[in-house]
Amino acid sequence: MKNNDTKINMVRRIKSYRIFFVLFLLVSILSYFPLDPLWAAEAKHGGILTFGSENDFRGFDPLKINALSICGAIASSTIHERLFDTDSKGNLIPVLGLSVTPSKDGKKWTIALRQGVSFHDGTPFNADAVVYNWSRLLNPENKFRGRASIAPIQLVKKIDEFTVQFDLSHIWLPFPKILTDTRALSSYMMSPKALKEDTQSRAPAGTGPFMFKEWKSGDRFVVVKNPNYWQKEKPYLDKIIFKSVPDHQTRFASLESGQIDVIFMDRGHIIKRAEGNDSLVLYQGESNGAEIALLNTTKPPLDDPRVRRAIAHAWNQEVYVNMSYKNSIPIAHHPFGNGLSCGDAGYRNHNVKKAKSLIEQYGKPVEIECIHTNTKRGREFGLMLQQFCKKIGITVKTKGLDISPIVKKVFSKNYHISSWRIPPMTDHGPYLYKYFYSKSRINASGYNNPKMDNLLLAQQMETDPEKRGKILCDIAELLNEDVPMLYRGGRRIHIIAKREIMGIPEIRNGVVDISDAWIGK
Amino acid sequence: MRDAITTTGKKLFRLFGVIIAVTAITFVLVDFLPGNIAYEIAGEEATMEDVEAVQEELGLNRPLIIRYGNWLADIAKGDLGKSFRTQEPVLEAILSRLPVTIELVVLSQLFALALAIPFGIICAYKPRTIIDNTLSSIAFAMLSIPVFVMGIILIYIFAIKLRWLPATGYVPISGGIWDNLRSFILPALCIAMVEWVPFMRVLRSDMIATLQENFILMAKSKGLPASHILFKHALRPSCLTLITILGIHIGHLIGGAVVVEIIFALPGIGRLLIGSIFSRDFAMVQGCILFITIAYVSVNFLVDHFYTILDPRILISRSV
Numbered sequence: 025m026k027n028n029d030t031k032i033n034m035v036r037r038i039k040s041y042r043i044f045f046v047l048f049l050l051v052s053i054l055s056y057f058p059l060d061p062l063w064a065a066e067a068k069h070g071g072i073l074t075f076g077s078e079n080d081f082r083g084f085d086p087l088k089i090n091a092l093s094i095c096g097a098i099a100s101s102t103i104h105e106r107l108f109d110t111d112s113k114g115n116l117i118p119v120l121g122l123s124v125t126p127s128k129d130g131k132k133w134t135i136a137l138r139q140g141v142s143f144h145d146g147t148p149f150n151a152d153a154v155v156y157n158w159s160r161l162l163n164p165e166n167k168f169r170g171r172a173s174i175a176p177i178q179l180v181k182k183i184d185e186f187t188v189q190f191d192l193s194h195i196w197l198p199f200p201k202i203l204t205d206t207r208a209l210s211s212y213m214m215s216p217k218a219l220k221e222d223t224q225s226r227a228p229a230g231t232g233p234f235m236f237k238e239w240k241s242g243d244r245f246v247v248v249k250n251p252n253y254w255q256k257e258k259p260y261l262d263k264i265i266f267k268s269v270p271d272h273q274t275r276f277a278s279l280e281s282g283q284i285d286v287i288f289m290d291r292g293h294i295i296k297r298a299e300g301n302d303s304l305v306l307y308q309g310e311s312n313g314a315e316i317a318l319l320n321t322t323k324p325p326l327d328d329p330r331v332r333r334a335i336a337h338a339w340n341q342e343v344y345v346n347m348s349y350k351n352s353i354p355i356a357h358h359p360f361g362n363g364l365s366c367g368d369a370g371y372r373n374h375n376v377k378k379a380k381s382l383i384e385q386y387g388k389p390v391e392i393e394c395i396h397t398n399t400k401r402g403r404e405f406g407l408m409l410q411q412f413c414k415k416i417g418i419t420v421k422t423k424g425l426d427i428s429p430i431v432k433k434v435f436s437k438n439y440h441i442s443s444w445r446i447p448p449m450t451d452h453g454p455y456l457y458k459y460f461y462s463k464s465r466i467n468a469s470g471y472n473n474p475k476m477d478n479l480l481l482a483q484q485m486e487t488d489p490e491k492r493g494k495i496l497c498d499i500a501e502l503l504n505e506d507v508p509m510l511y512r513g514g515r516r517i518h519i520i521a522k523r524e525i526m527g528i529p530e531i532r533n534g535v536v537d538i539s540d541a542w543i544g545k
Numbered sequence: 546m547r548d549a550i551t552t553t554g555k556k557l558f559r560l561f562g563v564i565i566a567v568t569a570i571t572f573v574l575v576d577f578l579p580g581n582i583a584y585e586i587a588g589e590e591a592t593m594e595d596v597e598a599v600q601e602e603l604g605l606n607r608p609l610i611i612r613y614g615n616w617l618a619d620i621a622k623g624d625l626g627k628s629f630r631t632q633e634p635v636l637e638a639i640l641s642r643l644p645v646t647i648e649l650v651v652l653s654q655l656f657a658l659a660l661a662i663p664f665g666i667i668c669a670y671k672p673r674t675i676i677d678n679t680l681s682s683i684a685f686a687m688l689s690i691p692v693f694v695m696g697i698i699l700i701y702i703f704a705i706k707l708r709w710l711p712a713t714g715y716v717p718i719s720g721g722i723w724d725n726l727r728s729f730i731l732p733a734l735c736i737a738m739v740e741w742v743p744f745m746r747v748l749r750s751d752m753i754a755t756l757q758e759n760f761i762l763m764a765k766s767k768g769l770p771a772s773h774i775l776f777k778h779a780l781r782p783s784c785l786t787l788i789t790i791l792g793i794h795i796g797h798l799i800g801g802a803v804v805v806e807i808i809f810a811l812p813g814i815g816r817l818l819i820g821s822i823f824s825r826d827f828a829m830v831q832g833c834i835l836f837i838t839i840a841y842v843s844v845n846f847l848v849d850h851f852y853t854i855l856d857p858r859i860l861i862s863r864s865v
Contacts, residue, residue, distance in 0.1 A: 281700075
């Protein structure tokens with residue numbers, strides 16, 4: 025009995041010690057990482073934020089410019105809003121849309137809209153506005169250049185003042201996510217008046233927290249606080265100035281010297297410098313998509329899969345990412361980023377022995393041309409591919425070109441290997457279909473595999489998210505098997521801000537929304 | 546007087562010919578460049594039909610001579626067209642960048658002359674002495690530094706370390722004269738630090754020759770002080786080559802200060818032109834070239850007339 029009591033006491037003592045130990049540990053950790061007073065502070069109103077952009081914007085009318093650059097999307101997000109946003113897990117967050125409900129057959133989606141919202145020019149946001157925005161894109165006469173991505177959408181119609189219905193040609197699981205795309209201008213709701221008067225491209229009007237003020241091309245794009253914004257407490261800033269600073273060294277120098285508050289950066293060595301600077305904060309977020317090289321599967325010798333596989337084994341993505349990006353982007357094995365768990369998707373690792381054996385099996389001398397952008401990074405890719413291929417006896421001639429001739433050569437299939445990219449998207453199904461379905465009009469690699477065609481069709485029709493994810497992974501695996509493209513690295517977006525700039529959220533879909541930022545001192 | 550008007554008229558006619566020739570050659574050269582903006586506008590999802598539709602919309606599928614004729618006809622009406630890429634009116638884009646370019650060119654040349662004239666005079670007055678040799682060595686060292694390196698050095702010292710001047714951030718004059726000047730000091734200095742060297746060398750050699758002339762000997766024999774002889778008598782006739790080079794440099798900088806404009810993020814004509822060439826934005830390229838050509842020939846036309854003001858003997862010899 026006494027022994028039992030002693031045991032119970034000991035257990036109690038151990039338990040109380042454990043509590044003390046945990047408390048001690050917590051206090052130690054908290055004292056080791058003192059809370060930055062700015063982090064604990066309440067959001068402050070007022071002030072001007074200057075954002076250093078890598079380039080000038082091209083415009084904001086989806087009929088004129090379909091895809092936005094990263095900085096263009098950041099600017100667009102301050103002026104325009106989408107029907108829905110997504111959280112880091114991909115769940116829908118209501119913005120201008122309140123709910124989205126599919127019909128039983130999955131071909132009709134009803135969206136309830138937010139009431140009491142107006143565009144910056146006073147036009148009310150309602151079902152008519154949504155129908156006008158979408159009908160303009162769907163009208164074939166307008167030749168909307170992103171129509172392949174929204175091909176299943178047949179019609180958008182008004183149900184009542186604040187309800188619209190999207191009619192689809194077939195079941196399309198990723199439909200709601202298409203409405204959340206940050207890089208496609210088609211996702212943003214724009215003032216019908218500005219669209220009708222053709223002023224939207226150079227003087228955009230949306231429902232967002234900031235209103236367009238002025239645009240001095242090549243210099244600055246200015247937005248000011250929207251006093252009638254539907255989220256009454258927001259925004260905190262009075263003004264955001266987007267300054268075009270194309271040289272990355274100068275952009276970083278301007279941040280360090282205080283002329284600019286936040287910058288976009290994609291240079292590894294500068295990102296490393298920012299990490300070591302206590303007055304700056306580095307925000308980074310991985311997104312899907314990838315830097316790739318397209319292989320023309322219709323042009324000899326790349327029409328032989330053994331040659332393509334040999335090149336894939338000769339290519340060393342790890343070395344390239346280290347040399348060219350200073351490891352500031354992840355290694356890519358598939359284009360889905362962290363959004364899907366496809367493992368290595370059968371990725372062909374660097375293996376010179378295997379590559380040589382495949383070339384031996386092919387039995388003929390291989391000579392190919394690699395076209396790449398005429399930039400430092402483009403040239404690095406060309407030279408590294410040349411060196412890796414040289415080791416297995418393949419001669420690669422490199423050719424640096426501007427973007428425009430590269431696009432022309434790729435579209436007309438007049439190339440062997442070309443630098444290319446898969447942009448970040450909310451759903452890559454439509455993109456992969458466009459580029460790798462044998463009968464697609466945009467099958468730039470000329471890839472033709474009936475198994476791939478079946479998978480691409482299946483992902484379109486699948487209604488179970490898990491099964492669809494599995495199909496997408498199978499597609500990635502088949503792409504690694506047949507090698508119509510090489511991976512040159514994944515995507516990670518970097519934003520560097522002064523420490524006193526607060527309220528910058530996590531980077532999602534390859535874009536950071538700085539609308540809620542505020543200045544801490 | 547009548548002769549002068551005829552001469553000026555002939556010159557103006559020649560300048561008009563130069564403008565037509567330059568724009569025609571540029572039109573052909575740009576057309577020969579590989580690539581086509583229609584592909585960029587059509588986007589990554591475009592089909593060949595989409596690209597052709599864009600080409601038709603922009604008039605790029607018409608014969609070159611017709612396009613050039615149409616362009617000239619539009620120019621005659623004062624319409625430079627719209628940027629294919631951004632839809633911005635070309636004239637508006639050029640005019641918005643004009644003040645930036647003019648201010649950069651003027652300030653940089655003033656800085657360059659402020660360095661070149663005193664140092665050139667000193668070197669000419671004391672040729673082949675230790676002062677001349679030292680200044681010449683410094684000048685050549687400056688000349689060997691590429692503009693972009695000079696830009697980065699200036700930003701590091703004056704913007705990051707001392708925090709005296711901004712690294713970037715063009716401020717228009719409407720934003721305050723001091724702020725406007727502050728935003729131009731580093732870029733103008735960056736150009737001037739390289740450009741003052743040829744100015745100084747040319748002035749030095751011309752002034753050494755002038756100082757050998759009889760009228761200078763006469764001035765010396767009168768007992769006039771050295772500063773008076775140098776500035777009042779020798780400087781003006783020694784400036785002819787300097788003015789010629791200055792004219793060429795100004796013309797060159799109007800479209801050629803692109804490296805400085807990129808480093809310091811200045812929205813000037815050079816950056817607009819280079820960006821338009823890369824994206825094959827023909828309308829904008831043609832507009833910029835037209836403007837730069839007019840500016841170039843106008844500056845040199847003025848320089849030609851400035852000779853007679855500097856040295857009236859030229860006017861006399863012409864009339865003889």
